[in-house]
Amino acid sequence: MAQSGQSTTGQSLLFLTDEQLRKGTEAMFFAYRGFTADPDRILSERGYGRAHHRAIHFIHGSPGTTVNNLLGILGVTKQSLNRVLRTLVEDGLVLNTVGTKDKRERHLYLTETGTTLERALSDAQRDRMRAAYRAAGPAAVAGFRQVLEAMMDEEMRHHYDALKDKAE
Protein backbone atom coordinates (compact mmCIF):
# COMPACT_ATOMS: atom_id res chain seq x y z
CA MET A 1 0.00 0.00 0.00
CA ALA A 2 1.07 3.51 -0.71
CA GLN A 3 1.35 6.26 1.87
CA SER A 4 -1.25 8.54 0.42
CA GLY A 5 -4.30 8.26 2.62
CA GLN A 6 -2.65 8.36 6.03
CA SER A 7 -3.65 11.80 7.15
CA THR A 8 -7.35 12.37 7.59
CA THR A 9 -6.78 16.04 8.27
CA GLY A 10 -5.97 16.68 4.62
CA GLN A 11 -3.14 18.82 5.89
CA SER A 12 -0.01 16.80 5.31
CA LEU A 13 -0.76 15.43 1.89
CA LEU A 14 2.23 17.10 0.37
CA PHE A 15 4.34 13.99 -0.21
CA LEU A 16 3.23 12.97 -3.66
CA THR A 17 6.03 10.82 -4.97
CA ASP A 18 6.90 10.68 -8.64
CA GLU A 19 5.92 7.05 -8.42
CA GLN A 20 2.38 7.82 -7.30
CA LEU A 21 1.97 10.43 -10.01
CA ARG A 22 3.36 8.10 -12.68
CA LYS A 23 0.87 5.43 -11.71
CA GLY A 24 -1.88 8.01 -11.95
CA THR A 25 -0.96 8.91 -15.52
CA GLU A 26 -0.78 5.28 -16.53
CA ALA A 27 -4.11 4.57 -14.89
CA MET A 28 -5.59 7.41 -16.96
CA PHE A 29 -4.07 6.03 -20.15
CA PHE A 30 -5.24 2.46 -19.70
CA ALA A 31 -8.64 3.41 -18.32
CA TYR A 32 -9.39 5.75 -21.20
CA ARG A 33 -8.88 2.90 -23.64
CA GLY A 34 -11.38 0.80 -21.75
CA PHE A 35 -13.70 3.75 -21.60
CA THR A 36 -13.86 4.05 -25.38
CA ALA A 37 -13.50 0.38 -26.34
CA ASP A 38 -17.15 -0.69 -26.25
CA PRO A 39 -18.66 2.21 -28.22
CA ASP A 40 -15.77 1.98 -30.69
CA ARG A 41 -16.82 -1.55 -31.57
CA ILE A 42 -20.40 -0.51 -32.30
CA LEU A 43 -19.27 2.51 -34.28
CA SER A 44 -16.84 0.69 -36.53
CA GLU A 45 -19.57 -1.78 -37.48
CA ARG A 46 -21.46 1.13 -39.01
CA GLY A 47 -18.49 2.92 -40.50
CA TYR A 48 -18.38 5.67 -37.90
CA GLY A 49 -15.57 6.77 -35.62
CA ARG A 50 -15.11 8.38 -32.25
CA ALA A 51 -15.69 11.81 -33.75
CA HIS A 52 -19.21 10.80 -34.72
CA HIS A 53 -19.82 9.48 -31.24
CA ARG A 54 -18.83 12.78 -29.63
CA ALA A 55 -21.11 14.77 -31.92
CA ILE A 56 -24.03 12.43 -31.28
CA HIS A 57 -23.44 12.45 -27.55
CA PHE A 58 -23.50 16.21 -27.13
CA ILE A 59 -26.35 16.81 -29.56
CA HIS A 60 -28.32 14.30 -27.53
CA GLY A 61 -27.45 16.12 -24.32
CA SER A 62 -28.27 19.57 -25.73
CA PRO A 63 -30.94 19.20 -28.40
CA GLY A 64 -31.14 22.26 -30.61
CA THR A 65 -27.57 23.28 -29.91
CA THR A 66 -25.80 25.29 -32.60
CA VAL A 67 -22.77 24.32 -34.63
CA ASN A 68 -20.75 27.03 -32.94
CA ASN A 69 -21.60 25.81 -29.46
CA LEU A 70 -20.65 22.28 -30.40
CA LEU A 71 -17.32 23.54 -31.70
CA GLY A 72 -16.57 25.05 -28.31
CA ILE A 73 -17.41 21.85 -26.48
CA LEU A 74 -15.52 19.53 -28.79
CA GLY A 75 -12.53 21.80 -29.30
CA VAL A 76 -12.07 21.05 -32.99
CA THR A 77 -12.20 23.17 -36.14
CA LYS A 78 -15.43 23.72 -37.98
CA GLN A 79 -14.02 22.00 -41.06
CA SER A 80 -13.37 18.89 -39.02
CA LEU A 81 -16.76 18.93 -37.33
CA ASN A 82 -18.51 19.71 -40.60
CA ARG A 83 -17.20 16.57 -42.23
CA VAL A 84 -18.66 14.46 -39.44
CA LEU A 85 -21.92 16.38 -39.24
CA ARG A 86 -22.46 16.16 -42.98
CA THR A 87 -22.30 12.37 -42.99
CA LEU A 88 -24.63 12.19 -39.99
CA VAL A 89 -27.17 14.42 -41.71
CA GLU A 90 -26.86 12.49 -45.00
CA ASP A 91 -27.39 9.23 -43.14
CA GLY A 92 -30.47 10.62 -41.44
CA LEU A 93 -29.19 10.55 -37.87
CA VAL A 94 -29.05 14.30 -37.33
CA LEU A 95 -31.46 17.07 -38.25
CA ASN A 96 -30.20 20.50 -39.22
CA THR A 97 -32.74 23.34 -38.98
CA VAL A 98 -32.34 27.06 -39.63
CA GLY A 99 -32.37 29.16 -36.47
CA THR A 100 -35.68 30.75 -35.53
CA LYS A 101 -34.31 33.76 -33.71
CA ASP A 102 -31.03 34.14 -35.60
CA LYS A 103 -31.35 32.71 -39.08
CA ARG A 104 -27.58 32.39 -39.45
CA GLU A 105 -27.54 29.65 -36.87
CA ARG A 106 -28.31 25.99 -37.43
CA HIS A 107 -29.98 23.99 -34.68
CA LEU A 108 -29.00 20.36 -34.38
CA TYR A 109 -31.25 17.52 -33.28
CA LEU A 110 -31.06 13.75 -33.30
CA THR A 111 -33.63 11.97 -35.43
CA GLU A 112 -35.24 8.82 -34.16
CA THR A 113 -32.54 6.76 -35.84
CA GLY A 114 -29.92 8.98 -34.26
CA THR A 115 -31.47 8.59 -30.85
CA THR A 116 -31.46 4.83 -31.26
CA LEU A 117 -27.75 4.79 -32.03
CA GLU A 118 -27.05 7.16 -29.15
CA ARG A 119 -28.78 4.82 -26.80
CA ALA A 120 -26.83 1.80 -28.03
CA LEU A 121 -23.57 3.70 -27.61
CA SER A 122 -24.27 5.12 -24.20
CA ASP A 123 -25.66 1.84 -22.94
CA ALA A 124 -22.44 0.11 -23.90
CA GLN A 125 -20.32 2.79 -22.32
CA ARG A 126 -22.42 3.02 -19.19
CA ASP A 127 -22.40 -0.72 -18.59
CA ARG A 128 -18.69 -0.54 -18.07
CA MET A 129 -18.88 2.61 -15.99
CA ARG A 130 -21.65 1.16 -13.89
CA ALA A 131 -19.58 -1.96 -13.23
CA ALA A 132 -16.58 0.16 -12.29
CA TYR A 133 -18.66 2.34 -10.01
CA ARG A 134 -20.12 -0.67 -8.25
CA ALA A 135 -16.76 -2.32 -7.84
CA ALA A 136 -15.22 0.82 -6.39
CA GLY A 137 -18.10 2.03 -4.21
CA PRO A 138 -19.78 5.41 -3.76
CA ALA A 139 -16.95 7.08 -1.85
CA ALA A 140 -14.50 6.16 -4.59
CA VAL A 141 -16.86 7.50 -7.23
CA ALA A 142 -17.07 10.85 -5.48
CA GLY A 143 -13.27 11.03 -5.37
CA PHE A 144 -13.04 9.98 -9.00
CA ARG A 145 -15.27 12.86 -10.07
CA GLN A 146 -13.46 15.33 -7.84
CA VAL A 147 -10.05 14.54 -9.29
CA LEU A 148 -11.33 14.58 -12.87
CA GLU A 149 -12.95 17.96 -12.38
CA ALA A 150 -9.78 19.36 -10.88
CA MET A 151 -7.86 18.10 -13.89
CA MET A 152 -9.86 20.00 -16.51
CA ASP A 153 -8.83 23.22 -18.20
CA GLU A 154 -10.75 26.28 -17.12
CA GLU A 155 -12.60 26.50 -20.41
CA MET A 156 -13.50 22.83 -20.43
CA ARG A 157 -14.81 23.09 -16.88
CA HIS A 158 -17.13 25.85 -18.03
CA HIS A 159 -18.59 23.61 -20.69
CA TYR A 160 -18.78 20.76 -18.22
CA ASP A 161 -20.57 22.87 -15.63
CA ALA A 162 -22.98 24.24 -18.21
CA LEU A 163 -23.98 20.72 -19.21
CA LYS A 164 -24.14 19.64 -15.58
CA ASP A 165 -26.43 22.46 -14.51
CA LYS A 166 -28.85 21.74 -17.29
CA ALA A 167 -29.85 18.50 -15.65
CA GLU A 168 -30.15 19.66 -12.06
Next chain:
Amino acid sequence: MAQSGQSTTGQSLLFLTDEQLRKGTEAMFFAYRGFTADPDRILSERGYGRAHHRAIHFIHGSPGTTVNNLLGILGVTKQSLNRVLRTLVEDGLVLNTVGTKDKRERHLYLTETGTTLERALSDAQRDRMRAAYRAAGPAAVAGFRQVLEAMMDEEMRHHYDALKDKAE
Protein backbone atom coordinates in the same frame (compact mmCIF):
# COMPACT_ATOMS: atom_id res chain seq x y z
CA MET B 1 -25.50 17.78 -4.64
CA ALA B 2 -26.25 14.31 -5.96
CA GLN B 3 -27.39 11.38 -3.92
CA SER B 4 -24.36 9.18 -4.48
CA GLY B 5 -22.40 9.17 -1.24
CA GLN B 6 -25.21 8.93 1.26
CA SER B 7 -24.68 5.43 2.53
CA THR B 8 -21.44 4.83 4.37
CA THR B 9 -22.07 1.13 4.47
CA GLY B 10 -21.48 0.78 0.76
CA GLN B 11 -24.45 -1.52 0.77
CA SER B 12 -27.20 0.41 -0.97
CA LEU B 13 -25.24 1.90 -3.81
CA LEU B 14 -27.47 0.43 -6.44
CA PHE B 15 -29.22 3.58 -7.55
CA LEU B 16 -26.92 4.85 -10.25
CA THR B 17 -29.03 7.13 -12.35
CA ASP B 18 -28.39 7.64 -16.04
CA GLU B 19 -27.63 11.22 -15.09
CA GLN B 20 -24.81 10.26 -12.76
CA LEU B 21 -23.32 7.96 -15.33
CA ARG B 22 -23.61 10.57 -18.06
CA LYS B 23 -21.76 13.08 -15.94
CA GLY B 24 -19.08 10.50 -15.33
CA THR B 25 -18.51 9.98 -19.04
CA GLU B 26 -18.37 13.69 -19.67
CA ALA B 27 -15.95 14.18 -16.79
CA MET B 28 -13.71 11.56 -18.40
CA PHE B 29 -13.91 13.27 -21.76
CA PHE B 30 -13.09 16.76 -20.54
CA ALA B 31 -10.48 15.61 -18.04
CA TYR B 32 -8.61 13.58 -20.61
CA ARG B 33 -8.19 16.67 -22.73
CA GLY B 34 -6.65 18.52 -19.81
CA PHE B 35 -4.54 15.50 -19.04
CA THR B 36 -2.88 15.58 -22.47
CA ALA B 37 -2.90 19.34 -23.08
CA ASP B 38 0.40 20.28 -21.45
CA PRO B 39 2.60 17.58 -22.98
CA ASP B 40 0.89 18.15 -26.34
CA ARG B 41 2.15 21.72 -26.36
CA ILE B 42 5.74 20.67 -25.74
CA LEU B 43 5.51 17.91 -28.31
CA SER B 44 4.13 20.05 -31.10
CA GLU B 45 6.96 22.54 -30.64
CA ARG B 46 9.33 19.75 -31.61
CA GLY B 47 7.21 18.20 -34.32
CA TYR B 48 6.13 15.19 -32.32
CA GLY B 49 2.69 13.90 -31.41
CA ARG B 50 0.99 11.95 -28.69
CA ALA B 51 2.16 8.67 -30.17
CA HIS B 52 5.76 9.72 -29.64
CA HIS B 53 4.97 10.62 -26.06
CA ARG B 54 3.50 7.22 -25.35
CA ALA B 55 6.50 5.41 -26.79
CA ILE B 56 8.94 7.58 -24.85
CA HIS B 57 6.96 7.16 -21.65
CA PHE B 58 6.92 3.39 -21.67
CA ILE B 59 10.47 2.96 -22.91
CA HIS B 60 11.52 5.16 -20.00
CA GLY B 61 9.57 2.97 -17.61
CA SER B 62 10.91 -0.30 -19.02
CA PRO B 63 14.37 0.26 -20.47
CA GLY B 64 15.44 -2.52 -22.81
CA THR B 65 11.88 -3.50 -23.63
CA THR B 66 11.25 -5.08 -27.02
CA VAL B 67 9.12 -3.73 -29.83
CA ASN B 68 6.70 -6.59 -29.36
CA ASN B 69 6.22 -5.87 -25.68
CA LEU B 70 5.61 -2.23 -26.40
CA LEU B 71 2.97 -3.23 -28.97
CA GLY B 72 1.07 -5.09 -26.30
CA ILE B 73 1.11 -2.11 -23.99
CA LEU B 74 0.15 0.49 -26.57
CA GLY B 75 -2.38 -1.63 -28.40
CA VAL B 76 -1.50 -0.50 -31.92
CA THR B 77 -0.12 -2.30 -34.94
CA LYS B 78 3.60 -2.79 -35.24
CA GLN B 79 3.65 -0.80 -38.46
CA SER B 80 2.16 2.18 -36.70
CA LEU B 81 4.57 1.96 -33.81
CA ASN B 82 7.49 1.42 -36.16
CA ARG B 83 6.99 4.75 -37.87
CA VAL B 84 7.11 6.59 -34.56
CA LEU B 85 10.07 4.59 -33.33
CA ARG B 86 11.99 5.21 -36.54
CA THR B 87 11.77 8.98 -36.23
CA LEU B 88 12.77 8.81 -32.58
CA VAL B 89 15.82 6.70 -33.47
CA GLU B 90 16.74 9.00 -36.38
CA ASP B 91 16.48 12.01 -34.09
CA GLY B 92 18.70 10.36 -31.52
CA LEU B 93 16.15 10.05 -28.73
CA VAL B 94 15.88 6.28 -28.74
CA LEU B 95 18.51 3.57 -29.07
CA ASN B 96 17.69 0.37 -30.91
CA THR B 97 19.95 -2.60 -30.22
CA VAL B 98 19.74 -6.11 -31.63
CA GLY B 99 18.70 -8.68 -29.05
CA THR B 100 21.53 -10.62 -27.44
CA LYS B 101 19.62 -13.78 -26.78
CA ASP B 102 17.19 -13.60 -29.68
CA LYS B 103 18.55 -11.63 -32.60
CA ARG B 104 15.09 -11.04 -34.01
CA GLU B 105 14.27 -8.79 -31.10
CA ARG B 106 15.23 -5.14 -30.74
CA HIS B 107 15.86 -3.68 -27.31
CA LEU B 108 14.81 -0.08 -26.83
CA TYR B 109 16.47 2.52 -24.61
CA LEU B 110 16.23 6.28 -24.21
CA THR B 111 19.38 8.23 -24.98
CA GLU B 112 20.34 11.17 -22.83
CA THR B 113 18.42 13.49 -25.16
CA GLY B 114 15.45 11.19 -24.97
CA THR B 115 15.59 11.14 -21.20
CA THR B 116 15.66 14.93 -21.14
CA LEU B 117 12.51 15.16 -23.24
CA GLU B 118 10.82 12.48 -21.16
CA ARG B 119 11.47 14.51 -18.07
CA ALA B 120 10.10 17.70 -19.60
CA LEU B 121 6.95 15.88 -20.68
CA SER B 122 6.30 14.07 -17.44
CA ASP B 123 7.05 17.18 -15.40
CA ALA B 124 4.42 19.09 -17.34
CA GLN B 125 1.89 16.33 -17.02
CA ARG B 126 2.59 15.73 -13.36
CA ASP B 127 2.25 19.39 -12.43
CA ARG B 128 -1.36 19.27 -13.43
CA MET B 129 -1.95 15.92 -11.80
CA ARG B 130 -0.26 17.10 -8.63
CA ALA B 131 -2.49 20.18 -8.53
CA ALA B 132 -5.57 18.07 -9.09
CA TYR B 133 -4.52 15.62 -6.39
CA ARG B 134 -3.94 18.41 -3.91
CA ALA B 135 -7.21 20.09 -4.70
CA ALA B 136 -9.14 16.86 -4.30
CA GLY B 137 -7.35 15.38 -1.30
CA PRO B 138 -5.92 11.93 -0.58
CA ALA B 139 -9.23 10.14 -0.10
CA ALA B 140 -10.44 11.37 -3.48
CA VAL B 141 -7.19 10.25 -5.10
CA ALA B 142 -7.62 6.74 -3.74
CA GLY B 143 -11.14 6.64 -5.16
CA PHE B 144 -9.96 8.04 -8.46
CA ARG B 145 -7.43 5.25 -8.86
CA GLN B 146 -9.91 2.60 -7.78
CA VAL B 147 -12.47 3.59 -10.37
CA LEU B 148 -9.90 3.89 -13.15
CA GLU B 149 -8.52 0.46 -12.40
CA ALA B 150 -11.99 -1.02 -12.42
CA MET B 151 -12.62 0.57 -15.79
CA MET B 152 -9.71 -1.10 -17.61
CA ASP B 153 -9.94 -4.09 -19.90
CA GLU B 154 -8.55 -7.30 -18.47
CA GLU B 155 -5.58 -7.24 -20.79
CA MET B 156 -4.81 -3.60 -20.06
CA ARG B 157 -4.95 -4.24 -16.34
CA HIS B 158 -2.32 -6.93 -16.77
CA HIS B 159 0.03 -4.47 -18.41
CA TYR B 160 -0.82 -1.88 -15.79
CA ASP B 161 -0.13 -4.29 -12.93
CA ALA B 162 3.11 -5.45 -14.50
CA LEU B 163 4.38 -1.90 -14.67
CA LYS B 164 3.12 -1.19 -11.18
CA ASP B 165 4.86 -4.16 -9.62
CA LYS B 166 8.13 -3.22 -11.22
CA ALA B 167 8.39 -0.16 -9.01
CA GLU B 168 7.38 -1.72 -5.71
Next chain:
DNA sequence: TAGAATACGTCAGCTTTGTTGACATTCCAA
Protein backbone atom coordinates in the same frame (compact mmCIF):
# COMPACT_ATOMS: atom_id res chain seq x y z
C1' DT C 1 -28.60 52.57 -44.33
C1' DA C 2 -23.82 51.12 -45.57
C1' DG C 3 -20.25 48.51 -43.95
C1' DA C 4 -18.29 45.49 -40.42
C1' DA C 5 -18.89 41.39 -37.90
C1' DT C 6 -20.86 36.76 -37.16
C1' DA C 7 -22.45 32.00 -38.35
C1' DC C 8 -22.13 28.48 -41.33
C1' DG C 9 -20.59 25.76 -45.29
C1' DT C 10 -17.08 24.30 -48.58
C1' DC C 11 -12.77 23.54 -51.46
C1' DA C 12 -7.98 22.34 -51.37
C1' DG C 13 -4.06 20.54 -49.28
C1' DC C 14 -1.29 18.95 -45.44
C1' DT C 15 -0.07 16.07 -40.93
C1' DT C 16 -0.56 12.53 -37.54
C1' DT C 17 -1.63 8.08 -36.54
C1' DG C 18 -4.14 4.34 -37.29
C1' DT C 19 -4.91 0.25 -40.84
C1' DT C 20 -3.64 -4.04 -44.25
C1' DG C 21 -0.47 -6.45 -47.29
C1' DA C 22 4.01 -8.03 -48.70
C1' DC C 23 8.59 -9.31 -47.37
C1' DA C 24 13.33 -10.24 -44.98
C1' DT C 25 15.50 -12.23 -41.10
C1' DT C 26 15.89 -15.28 -37.33
C1' DC C 27 14.68 -19.03 -34.38
C1' DC C 28 12.88 -23.53 -33.27
C1' DA C 29 10.98 -28.00 -33.71
C1' DA C 30 9.65 -31.98 -36.49
Next chain:
DNA sequence: TTGGAATGTCAACAAAGCTGACGTATTCTA
Protein backbone atom coordinates in the same frame (compact mmCIF):
# COMPACT_ATOMS: atom_id res chain seq x y z
C1' DT D 1 17.78 -29.51 -42.33
C1' DT D 2 13.89 -27.60 -43.61
C1' DG D 3 9.45 -25.46 -43.02
C1' DG D 4 6.67 -22.74 -40.08
C1' DA D 5 6.31 -19.24 -36.48
C1' DA D 6 7.93 -14.97 -34.60
C1' DT D 7 10.05 -10.28 -35.01
C1' DG D 8 10.58 -6.34 -37.31
C1' DT D 9 10.64 -3.19 -41.84
C1' DC D 10 8.76 -1.04 -46.19
C1' DA D 11 4.66 0.62 -49.02
C1' DA D 12 0.24 2.24 -49.68
C1' DC D 13 -4.08 3.74 -47.93
C1' DA D 14 -7.90 5.75 -44.58
C1' DA D 15 -9.76 8.53 -40.68
C1' DA D 16 -9.71 12.70 -38.57
C1' DG D 17 -7.36 16.40 -37.13
C1' DC D 18 -5.24 21.07 -38.99
C1' DT D 19 -4.56 25.82 -41.78
C1' DG D 20 -5.93 29.01 -45.28
C1' DA D 21 -9.11 31.04 -48.47
C1' DC D 22 -13.53 32.07 -49.97
C1' DG D 23 -18.82 32.53 -50.55
C1' DT D 24 -23.37 33.48 -48.62
C1' DA D 25 -26.70 34.80 -45.54
C1' DT D 26 -27.76 37.42 -41.65
C1' DT D 27 -27.19 40.62 -37.88
C1' DC D 28 -25.17 44.43 -35.58
C1' DT D 29 -23.46 49.10 -35.39
C1' DA D 30 -21.57 53.60 -36.46
